[in-house]
Amino acid sequence: MSQTSSGPAILVEGLVKSFGEVRALRGIDLSVPRGTVLGVLGPNGAGKTTAVRILTTLLQPDGGRAWVEGRDVVREAAAVRRCIGLSGQSAAIQEELTGRENLEIVGRLYHLGKQRARSRATELLERFGLSDAADRAAKNYSGGMQRRLDLAASLVGQPRVLFLDEPTTGLDPRSRMGMWDIIRSLAAGGTTLLLTTQYLDEADELADEIVVIDQGLVIAAGTAEELKSRVGGDVLEFTVPDRARIGDAVTAVAKIGEAEPHMDAETGVVSVGVGGRGSEALVEAVRGLDGAAVETRGLALRRPSALSSPRRCMQKRSCRTRRAQRRRQQRQSRASRLSPRPSACRTRAIISRSPRPTTSQPRREIPRRRIKRGVRWARQSQIRSPPLRRMRQLDRSGPTAPCNSPSRSRSTSPAIRRPFASK
Secondary structure, eight states, X not given: OOOOTTSOSEEEEEEEEEETTEXXXXXXXXXXXXXXXXXXXXXXXXXXXXXXXXXXXXXXXXXXXXXXXXXXXXXXXXXXXXXXXXXXXXXXXXXXXXXXXXXXXXXXXXXXXXXXXXXXXXXXXXXXTOSTTTTSBGGGSOHHHHHHHHHHHHTTTOOSEEEEESTTXXXXXXXXXXXXXXXXXXXXXXXXXXXXXSOHHHHHHHOSEEEEEETTEEEEEEOHHHXXXXXXXXXXXXXXXXXXXXXXXXXXXTTTSSSOOEEETTTTEEEEEEETOTHHHHHHXXXXXXXXXXXXXXXXXXXXXXXXXXXXXXXXXXXXXXXXXXXXXXXXXXXXXXXXXXXXXXXXXXXXXXXXXXXXXXXXXXXXXXXXXXXXXXXXXXXXXXXXXXXXXXXXXXXXXXXXXXXXXXXXXXHHHOTXXXX
């Protein structure tokens, strides 16, 4: 089958790829019209990156065929590489070089002249807001700046088809919004984009059509509105602060829903699907809750996300339950830390007031020969520390020496006279 220039920019038929026993792709079909954005959604390991690597001639497929701009990705790989751009999951830049030098090197690899590569680098730096940091080393760029520089490098050759493999992963909200604006401007300029992402709102915001891949198969395809309508229409959701009134709230909104309302006793969240009734169901819910005198918070009508499903809804509810349990545990641990504990002085006072045993064992003294042995060892080791000298004086004076004896110390307590006595 041959593809003409009037056909789709990207066409995939029965693409298959395996890595040993792991089947990454099991026969996917894609079609991307020219000048549109295709969003490819799926969890980790679904096969999104494998499909992108095959379409960009970095991997050979095991089966099926794929065309980019009418050229076969296997038989005409060199021609395909001349008309595409790729921005992978990690920024493919040289961190030791400046932003300008990175773009100039890519331009020279595209066989642009020296002047042409320099002018193209300056143009892209201004377009992506990197002119002020153009002469700084890329290793000193922030994460968002590095992603923008990587995307600018993929546009040096002015590709007609651009592949973006999770371009906003790891970016902060501000950098993510900036990347969205850049993608919109590229799509408005007529560039065909294939965007892989894990963010549902990103695909809903940027993609003209969405393809959902799971375990190497296409499980859903269509526009965002079409996918949302398949899930079941609008959802009415609110929170009941008084957990004892959740049952009354469910009874009040049960008549307006197409199915039984779902309630989460831990978080107090009540949700009910209302189909396509929209604002009419919202007004009825307000009247029913007001008639039942149930106080609510956050009453809103929302559309399901592009990948909403009963299993995903249950996952979200279980996540809410885990968060509630985690908050409860944190409150309990905080309360235990703030609870009064007896201070050290109070503990000593309690111990001092505690009754002591009436019979006490006599203190056992170490024999004098051990003291003499210690003095002899100190002499042999040439240790002349004050405690040992004092011990020698006490040893010579004996226990019956008078208090005014010059060999006695200022203090005549038994503890000093018997320094090695055990307690």
